[in-house]
Structures are given as structure tokens and as C-alpha cells.
Amino acid sequence: MQINFKEAADFLRENDCYHILTHASPDGDTIGSGFGLCAILRKMGKKANVYCADELPRRYDFIYEGYEPMDFELKTVVAVDVADPKLLGKSFAHYADKVALCIDHHISNTGYAKRTLVEPDAAAACQVIFKLMSSQKLVECDENIAKCLYTGIATDTGCFKFDSCGPETHFAAAELMKFDIGAGKINRRMFDQKSRARIAVEQHVLGSMEYYFDERCSVAAVSLDDMHKTGLPADEFEGIAGLTTVLETVEVGVFIRQKEEHKFKASLRSTGDIDVSAICSKFGGGGHVKAAGCTFETSIEDAKTQIVKAVGEALGEKA
Ligand SMILES: [Mn+2]
Known part of the structure; x- marks a missing residue:
């Protein structure tokens, strides 16, 4: 059931003992949402903890460092930035049909929660x-809440440069910057600083890029074998799909990453008018118009062939 802001607020006021769930392979938005909402609920006098199926990347330690889990018996499950219960991760599958409220901004939200507050324009x-x-x-907002929410907004907008970033986004960021959050430092940490491992991942991805349709489409793929051989760490791949669109002619960038023996995750990015969410929905995936994903249970070559063909059709080209 879709609910509005008033109904979501009433729900949060009326309930207690929250488990707030983020999606697996956590990014800045789901982490900021989780810890931001947790801080809000605790300030409301509620008991709340944040859980993620995967370990939280160290680069977000400034968000979760001061956090201590509380001791209580779970009564209410809330998911943040989780469009599909599958994204909670395998080890959290038991939560899938227990989510009482989902707060999200994905147009592809499956409506799996009992109540969904979704703003696709956010x-x-x-x-x-x-x-x-x-x-x-x-x-009342405070420094801690502001730091969490600002980080999620900054990271999901690529530092305020994606088309999804509108007046309301800047308004929210402006309000949050009234607190002493060190926005410049956060953005340097999120966007400019890289670990050696991340640089190695980027070099690998840029070096293995293939181009199709007069360089209108780019495809980079990383297999488990590549990762073993090069020692690329799995937790340094966040946002890496963005690298597929750096070449000026590219309209659709595809990043394929092997997850298991016969399982591949494709992340698509669009720089122009192509709706990559529509392409991904052909393969059972989804997301946003300019950023979407899907999974393939096949070989890497077959996954590549299928996705390139679909991108070609969207571009009006023959594969
Ligand atoms: Mn998000």
C-alpha cells in the first residue's frame, strides 16, 4: 500500500522497537538513510537499530562510528532505499515478508512492504x-542526523551533478549544511579520495572496456577469476559503473560483474535519452531511467551478448 508523508509519520510515532534494514552491497544513500532514520527514531524516544546483510565499507565510518546497537525485542521492520526484497541480501531473506514500512525513491519499488513511502522524483x-x-x-534536525542525510544525498547524486538532482535536493542539502557537518570534507572523502585497491579496480575496469556501435555503448566486465588473479577487493566496486560513461561518445555504459559461478550482475548507466531501466526490465531488473541493473544466470559471454543486443535495439542499431 502506498502511503503519504503524514501516514508514514503517524506510523513511526505509533510504533516502536525498529529494525531498520539497508540493502546489501550498501551505498552512501542506504547507509545514510539507515543511520539517519535510526537517529531520528531514537530522538523520538523509540528503540531502533540498523542492520545490513553485508559489512559496512570503511569509507562510511564517520557515519556509523559513534553508533551503539540497543538491546530490545524486534517489533517493527523498516527498509530504506530497498526497491526489492531480494536486495536485502540472502542472509536477510527472512525479513522479506515482514517489512512494515519501506521508505524509498526507486520507481521500480516492487511494493513488497505493507506500507511504502516512495518518491520517484527524489x-x-x-x-x-x-x-x-x-x-x-x-x-529537530541535529548535526548527526544532518551528516547522515547529507552524505546519502551527495553520494546518490554523484556530488549534486546527476539529472535526478533538483531544487528540492539542493534545498534539503542547504538545510542540512546549516549544521557543522563538514560537507567539503565529506565530499572529498566520498568522491576524491581513493584507496590503492580502488585505483587498481578503476585501472582494471578502464583497461578492459570494450566499445560497440561507434563507441555509443561501452561494456566493462569483471569476472571472479579477474578478481582472484588481480586481488581486486569486492568492497571497492561501489559506483564503478559510472566509469563506463567517461568516454565522450558513450550513451549507454554497461558494467558486468560476476557474482557466482553462473551469475552476473549488470549495471547500466545512460548519459542521454536512453531509458536503461526499460532495458533492464527485459531481463527482470529495473532501477532508474539513467541508472539501472539486472542479473543474468548464464556465461559472461552470453550475458554480454544479450545486453549489447538490447542496448543496440534501444540505440536503434543492429548488434
Ligand atoms: Mn538511493
């Missing part, structure tokens, strides 16, 4: 949570 789930907190006067 650039980040953190933007939706900011609006929920401020429009419904849940609590």
Missing part, C-alpha cells in the same frame, strides 16, 4: 527522509 532516499522529518516535524 534524488535519494535520504531526501525522502529529510522531507519526512521536516514536513512532519518528527524531530
